[in-house]
Amino acid sequence: MDEPNEQRQQRIKKLEHLREAGVAPYGTRFEVKDRAGQLIKLHSEKTKGILEQEKISCTFAGRVVALRRFGKAGFAVLQDGSDRLQVYLKKDFLSEQTYKVAEQLDLGDWIGVTGVLFRTKTNEFTVEVHQLTFLSKALRPLPEKWHGLTDVETRYRQRYVDLIANPEVHQIFSTRSRIIAGIRTFLIERGFLEVETPMLHPIPGGAAAKPFVTHHNALGVDLYLRIAPELYLKRLVVGGFPRVFEINRNFRNEGISTIHNPEFTMLEFYVSYADYHDLIVLTEELVSSLAQQILGKTVIDYQGKEIRLTPPWRRWSYHQAILEVNSLDPSIFQDRDKAVMVARLLGVEVDPKWPLFNIVNEIFEETVEPNLQQPTIITDYPIEISPLARRKDSDPTLTDRFELYIAGREIANAFSELNDPLDQRERFEGQAIQREAGDEEAHLVDEDFLRALEYGMPPTAGEGIGIDRLIMLFTNQASIRDVMLFPQLRPEK
RNA sequence: GAGCCGGUAGCUCAGUCGGUAGAGCAUCGCCCUUUUAAGGCGAGGGCCCUGGGUUCGAGUCCCAGCCGGCUCACCA
Numbered sequence: 001m002d003e004p005n006e007q008r009q010q011r012i013k014k015l016e017h018l019r020e021a022g023v024a025p026y027g028t029r030f031e032v033k034d035r036a037g038q039l040i041k042l043h044s045e046k047t048k049g050i051l052e053q054e055k056i057s058c059t060f061a062g063r064v065v066a067l068r069r070f071g072k073a074g075f076a077v078l079q080d081g082s083d084r085l086q087v088y089l090k091k092d093f094l095s096e097q098t099y100k101v102a103e104q105l106d107l108g109d110w111i112g113v114t115g116v117l118f119r120t121k122t123n124e125f126t127v128e129v130h131q132l133t134f135l136s137k138a139l140r141p142l143p144e145k146w147h148g149l150t151d152v153e154t155r156y157r158q159r160y161v162d163l164i165a166n167p168e169v170h171q172i173f174s175t176r177s178r179i180i181a182g183i184r185t186f187l188i189e190r191g192f193l194e195v196e197t198p199m200l201h202p203i204p205g206g207a208a209a210k211p212f213v214t215h216h217n218a219l220g221v222d223l224y225l226r227i228a229p230e231l232y233l234k235r236l237v238v239g240g241f242p243r244v245f246e247i248n249r250n251f252r253n254e255g256i257s258t259i260h261n262p263e264f265t266m267l268e269f270y271v272s273y274a275d276y277h278d279l280i281v282l283t284e285e286l287v288s289s290l291a292q293q294i295l296g297k298t299v300i301d302y303q304g305k306e307i308r309l310t311p312p313w314r315r316w317s318y319h320q321a322i323l324e325v326n327s328l329d330p331s332i333f334q335d336r337d338k339a340v341m342v343a344r345l346l347g348v349e350v351d352p353k354w355p356l357f358n359i360v361n362e363i364f365e366e367t368v369e370p371n372l373q374q375p376t377i378i379t380d381y382p383i384e385i386s387p388l389a390r391r392k393d394s395d396p397t398l399t400d401r402f403e404l405y406i407a408g409r410e411i412a413n414a415f416s417e418l419n420d421p422l423d424q425r426e427r428f429e430g431q432a433i434q435r436e437a438g439d440e441e442a443h444l445v446d447e448d449f450l451r452a453l454e455y456g457m458p459p460t461a462g463e464g465i466g467i468d469r470l471i472m473l474f475t476n477q478a479s480i481r482d483v484m485l486f487p488q489l490r491p492e493k
Numbered sequence: 494g495a496g497c498c499g500g501u502a503g504c505u506c507a508g509u510c511g512g513u514a515g516a517g518c519a520u521c522g523c524c525c526u527u528u529u530a531a532g533g534c535g536a537g538g539g540c541c542c543u544g545g546g547u548u549c550g551a552g553u554c555c556c557a558g559c560c561g562g563c564u565c566a567c568c569a
Contacts, residue, residue: 006538007503007520066529073526090526107519121527144504144518146530151504153561165504208569254568255494361569385569410569441569479562490560 007141014104015137023101025137030112033059037082039117040125048119058127060085061112061135063164064105066145075126076105078113079164087113087127088120098132108138108164156487169482172475175294176483179471180247182290183267190282192243192269197232199225199249205449206230206388208441209252212262225251229268230388230462234417235452237270237460245269247467258479259409262488265467274461275416276400280377283404283412283463284311287375287470294474302407302473305373313375313404321368321378322360333360357384372405381415387427387443389415404465411470414463421453 015025039058043051062080069075072091077084089102093115105111112133120126143149148165155162155169163170184194202221204211206228215222229246236244250266271278291298291309298310316324319333326346332339336356343350343359348366350359360382372378379402383391389399401415418424428450431443471483481487 005503005520010520068528068531069525070528070531071525073528075528075531077529086529088527092526120529122529124527124529126527141503141519144530146518147505149504151500151561153500154504156561210568252568255566257568258563260568358569365569381569492560 011139035082036080036085044125056117059114064109107142110136192245197229201226203446212253231449238452238457242272267465270462272458272460279414279461315377317380370408375406377402390418412465417460419457
């Protein structure tokens with residue numbers, strides 16, 4: 001806690017004055033009839049004359065975010081989450097006690113007002129206040145009106161202040177909410193059922209990542225915060241829900257960066273009887289229709305670059321992309337020594353002891369990914385890095401899988417699901433070998449998941465979309481912290 | 494984990510060569526009944542991130558640490 005300071009003391013004194021005058025500094029119910037945004041939308045086009053004629057009365061509440069006082073009158077600006085609206089407080093229009101309350105107002109206080117809409121001399125759309133209800137006292141001063149709150153650390157640690165002081169931040173999180181609501185609607189309209197699966201997993205699975213470990217006292221077992229819901233959602237497909245989705249948190253015990261937070265929001269959905277081609281089309285529809293709905297366009301600006309979300313997007317196979325970007329010939333996919341040499345030549349750091357697929361994948365990530373600025377569907381990933389994906393009929397070394405890249409980042413990962421329980425068991429065993437070779441993130445064998453598959457899972461395609469990264473794109477934010485209300489920071493002090 | 498940058502009043506920031514810690518906004522007092530970064534006059538407010546060191550003297554120089562940002566590494 002900060003030490004009490006001058007301004008805080010001053011405000012506590014005012015709070016006591018309010019109490020002495022019989023005004024509750026922390027009041028209760030207030031009947032809000034209007035919202036600033038709505039009033040502005042409905043009436044702010046009207047001329048001074050028309051407003052005088054119509055005498056529209058209104059009642060709304062908000063936080064005082066600006067205060068300009070003169071002798072016996074003053075203007076305050078109230079912010080109510082929908083917008084900001086100026087109110088006019090004039091002694092003549094208020095009871096003596098109410099005017100005294102108005103005189104004591106501080107920036108940050110919450111009040112409710114009833115009054116009549118009018119235009120000032122300078123033609124500002126304003127509420128002439130006739131009744132004022134004090135709602136809540138702020139003891140701490142708001143950041144400065146002109147520069148606002150810019151200190152990044154304070155903005156993240158005290159997001160509540162950031163949201164008060166920076167309307168554009170408020171806007172981003174409101175957009176975030178509308179994007180997620182839009183995704184829900186999109187899926188529900190297409191017959192998907194929203195489900196919730198465990199956050200606490202006895203065996204972390206469904207992704208290659210380091211988990212957080214926790215402990216359940218009564219059961220006396222260690223549990224893991226989930227790294228992905230995938231294996232549970234597929235159990236539900238086995239159970240007979242042909243279209244399910246979940247939007248919820250994943251937790252990965254890894255580094256923090258502008259595109260990584262230890263907890264992040266993931267959408268996963270599964271479609272029975274479909275394959276990954278169907279999901280490519282579905283993803284194009286989802287992303288482009290969301291852009292149209294939320295932003296009103298499908299060609300957007302992201303960090304100074306034009307991104308064309310308009311479908312169809314480029315399709316490019318994993319291997320073709322590597323070859324074309326680097327002008328290589330396909331022999332590197334067969335010959336490890338050659339792959340190592342090419343990696344060195346391209347300035348891609350690899351360990352010569354790595355298996356071939358690892359070296360190739362490193363080349364992909366270093367040379368191809370950064371080039372995928374426009375939406376690109378990369379297809380046909382190697383089987384070694386796709387332990388849950390269905391084998392390709394035409395080439396058993398590849399899988400029926402794609403990833404969507406936009407602005408050089410992985411946005412979605414999807415595949416026709418592996419529903420052959422015997423093949424899945426072999427893949428898990430292959431992962432176990434990788435794990436023994438030192439890959440901490442290789443999958444563990446999940447016997448119950450295998451048992452579920454043995455009951456039979458229909459052919460199904462599934463996809464995961466990193467919601468935070470999608471929101472970064474839609475809100476033109478460079479850092480994932482700016483689309484998460486409370487990004488992870490080191491504890492204060 | 495490494496490199497670079499930053500941390501000074503509630504907020505946004507100055508602070509010269511090492512020589513008494515500054516401004517604007519906010520706050521307090523007085524004036525002001527249509528302002529909008531309102532205005533005028535006056536006042537108060539500091540753990541200069543923390544701990545060491547150098548020095549007659551450190552916000553400033555040196556060392557260590559803490560917190561944050563960016564880049565890289567890690568994260569397929």
